Amino acid sequence: MTATDILKKVAFYFAVLLIVVVAVFPFYYAILTSLETGTAL
Incomplete structure (x- = not known):
């Protein structure tokens, strides 16, 4: 396996991690709020 x-x-x-975070964050925020x-809001 080369460095490239x-x-x-x-x-x-x-x-992939960035897309997952962007997709999951609204659900996390909705549950949190x-x-x-x-x-508190």
């Missing part, structure tokens, strides 16, 4: 192959694999997994009281 490793770099491509790292970039791919970083992109639903558990707070009205004055």
